[in-house]
Amino acid sequence: MSNPAVLTGEHYMTGDEACAEGGLAAGCQFFGGYPITPATEIAEHMSSRLPQAGGTYIQMEDEIAAMASILGASWAGKKSMTSTSGPGFSLMMENIGLGICTETPCVVVNVQRAGPSTGLPTLGAQGDMMQARWGSHGHYEIIAFAPMSPQEMFYHTIEAFNLSEKYRLPVLIMSDEIIGHMSEKVIIPDAKKIKTFERVKPKGRKDRFKPYETTAYGVAPMPAAGDGYRVHITGLTHDDRGYPAMSPEAQEIMMTRLIGKIQNNLDDIIRTEQYLMDDADICIVSYGASARTAYAAVEDARRDGIKVGLLRLITVWPFPDALVQELSRRVKAFVTVEMNMGQIHREVERCACGRAQAVLVGHAGGAIIPPEKVYAALKELTLKKKK
């Protein structure tokens, strides 16, 4: 009997559809959605496919409720996700913070369109990258993927679920209209070949269990409501039992855990890809749809003898500080290609720390950056000698 959640085979589908299929393959059993262009097709696809896989789809009254619903479903023991775009992402921010504070696994997909506000609903952008990092209040760590193809929308959604279950936090997929609406071949393997991470459940005495204990890798096992373990879930600063603890000491313990579980496991979390970087003088940094421009630009420029390579961020958050710092000692310049006016560019500049130039090829949003624009920027660069 084949697994109805896994649509094994070769398909031609959009990034949005592939994202939904990735969620299903990862074991998602609950989707709380609110439609918004250009993410609607994820919710639409889930509404027909999820019941076939034994799951539940609910269209909520708005994005605030959608985000709240997936946190609740997660505490009921189910893998859960939602999808949205800029305006809805703004509404989800507070409850994303609740998910971080209560260490609740779930996946949030943002198929970005141009903002601010209603902006250009049908046209792509990457303007929410810093919102993904810092959009909810307080200081925290987050994980965000940036897929560059429908095939990656499938796999990144699975990986996002796996990391969210492993590290107990909402994991973001920062896609964009271009990838969400683009169709390409998507290969879905046999269910047996898909690696999923299943939530670690508590064992042992039910009266001694602590849902927010700091363990070896930083994350405590998580019971579901009804398992018999006592749980108390609050957005207030809490102790290891989950009870409110109103003191700077408790805050420090909690914050150390929330940040430490990510910062101490960067090697397990960060995913990057390098292309023609071995002899490169210039390093293009890009992600998502813009990375497709970047690949084309690298090929064009290499044909003309420009020594340029590409660092593609598969996960954008946590930012690969150490890698960019190391590269900044080797290359003369970084060129960040992104569909905003300079967000990840700032991170690159921070890590380059003056050791290499940092240049932006940005865009106000609403269209992909043409490779010619990147090529022109490469031509204009006057590379300073490395000391």
Next chain:
Amino acid sequence: MTKAAAITTKKEILVTGFGGQGVVLIGSILGQAAALGDHRESTQVQSYGPESRGGYCCSQIIIDDRQIQYPYVRRPDILVCMSQTGYDKYAYMLLDTTLLITDQDLVKPIGFDRDYLSIPATRLAEEMGRKMIANIVMLGFFSSVTLAVSRKSVEEAVKDSVPKGTEEMNLNAFKKGWDYGAAMLKGREKKAAGHAGVAS
């Protein structure tokens, strides 16, 4: 495959029209036919305005034998226009080598002084009783005059993409367009041969 051959087999295709005509469906059927039927690489991207119907709409398809990075059309090999606005908006991209295909009754390619191909796709669809299959009539015409994708692959993709129960109607629409294109090419060949005869 040699690099030169790979370049010549690359096809960049733009399909434009107004929302509701099924322009994006043409694109995704072509892309699917190339990728799943012909086992080549293909991408399909779309753009449209905030209106769901009546606004401009554009689908861009790239077919190649190597991995496609940039998924937007830079040098169109074929521009298909199903509406006047579609033509007006994208005419600037026409190159000397671009094949222009239009809906004969809906598009007047103003300022275009080369040969182009057209089919009254919408009228033919209306004659078949369903205006909404005009896109599939156009797809059939496109397939027969360009041979960018194999007929069998497109027909499979049509069957897979249209609502259940409408497969036959859509395949008939496809055949209508295909036959129209095949007859047109045959007529043109004859005419060309005739001219050659007079000249010699």
